[in-house]
């Protein structure tokens with residue numbers, strides 16, 4: 001596929017930006033986070049001051065301020081943290097809902113066509129896991145980095161006011177501990193972070209295949225092979241996760257070591273001043289600050305680890321949504337109406353007029369068909385035939401505007417390109433070669449084409465496509481069709497697809513190989529029934545391999561056998 005990836009970094013930033021709530025939404029959580037962490041440092045320092053000072057047994061009035069302060073900081077720490085979590089998660093989850101909708105919107109024009117070559121598990125993992133992971137950008141990356149930088153900075157200034165050497169020692173250990181833990185974690189877990197989603201996608205793929213293709217796997221005795229593949233995917237995922245946990249453990253150990261060493265050195269730096277220019281209570285308060293500062297600072301390496309995972313997820317989402325859409329995939333010109341009612345159709349013009357039409361699939365070296373011309377008026381049927389690979393299904397995709405075309409394709413005199421995809425698909429309905437049936441009941445499978453249709457309307461349309469008695473035998477519209485139509489035959493699936501097109505009332509219906517997989521005698525009946533079910537004031541493009549039963553009034557278009565060198 002001819003993939004023009006935008007600059008990787010700007011594509012990633014575009015995705016990350018969508019995950020971050022506005023500054024106005026982030027500010028309350030951020031400021032409460034700073035206050036909550038400042039309480040952690042203040043509480044430890046003030047309680048130590050209070051304990052040491054109380055040891056001197058001063059009048060209780062001299063301690064009142066500290067006692068109240070300790071209580072306020074303890075209550076403040078818990079309540080501020082709770083409120084901060086509430087506000088920052090509310091902002092991030094609100095943004096996640098918008099992000100998921102935006103990602104879905106970005107995927108829509110790419111399906112089918114632009115992302116067909118991707119594994120199903122990869123797309124699913126990107127859309128579900130990776131998009132979920134992106135909420136960590138505001139919550140577990142940006143906020144902790146900002147909060148820990150502000151609180152650690154403020155603590156260093158306060159310590160510096162009492163003793164500049166102590167502040168310098170603490171700053172040096174924070175810097176060294178931070179750099180070392182981030183560097184080591186990056187070395188140990190960097191590759192695992194990037195591998196994590198791929199490992200998850202492979203497992204999802206293997207599981208999906210196990211369930212979707214269980215009959216084929218069982219028929220060819222390949223269930224054990226598939227089981228082994230699933231086990232291998234699980235092992236890989238466990239290995240990746242163990243690697244990441246090891247890095248997290250090591251980061252914790254480095255920070256604990258740095259915290260202990262900083263406390264010891266600060267103590268040694270301050271010791272000569274004890275009793276001289278510094279009271280014992282102040283000495284005690286400052287000596288415990290490194291432990292509190294490191295408690296706050298521990299968020300930083302964790303945020304850097306989350307940053308690696310989030311960036312890897314953003315890259316995978318970007319590779320789906322930021323990839324330049326190939327020229328062969330139609331994109332709506334901005335500003336086009338979503339409704340066919342706004343189009344200036346000419347009622348005197350043919351319903352469908354195609355001339356010099358050619359199309360090619362993304363990444364293909366040659367056209368799937370070229371220079372096709374025909375006209376179709378209301379009430380007419382056009383039978384499209386041709387050898388396998390002649391481009392019949394591609395023509396159906398072009399008519400439904402899932403694939404770009406060269407030449408002219410007009411609907412009632414209006415060039416298809418000047419209609420939005422949505423407006424065009426109000427006029428042209430496609431019943432694809434393998435109709436997709438949802439794992440729901442018949443009612444749901446029909447109603448999504450027209451949600452105002454009543455049960456009586458649905459039964460009437462099922463009668464028209466020859467499924468009325470069958471539906472009644474199965475208990476009516478509540479009958480389930482199974483996953484991918486597992487509980488219905490190929491011919492019944494085609495009839496349900498046509499019923500769906502009829503209920504949507506398309507002026508032009510494109511039937512792509514409705515008799516594929518149906519034997520000859522049944523095929524004749526199915527074709528006659530399907531064409532008979534379409535009202536006389538509609539038009540049909542019927543793509544088929546099989547002979548057309550006598551009595552069907554139609555014109556014919558034979559697509560020539562493909563010539564590989566026409567590109």
Ligand SMILES: Nc1ncnc2c1ncn2[C@@H]1O[C@H](COP(=O)(O)OP(=O)(O)OP(=O)(O)O)[C@@H](O)[C@H]1O
Nearest residue numbers: 361362364368386387388389390391392393394395
């Ligand atoms: N998604 C795709 N990407 C690239 N090439 C494709 C794609 N789908 C089909 N083709 C190619 O386009 C050409 C026309 O395929 P198409 O499916 O339209 O033929 P067809 O006439 O419907 O064949 P059949 O009767 O076997 O269904 C073939 O050469 C095929 O390999």
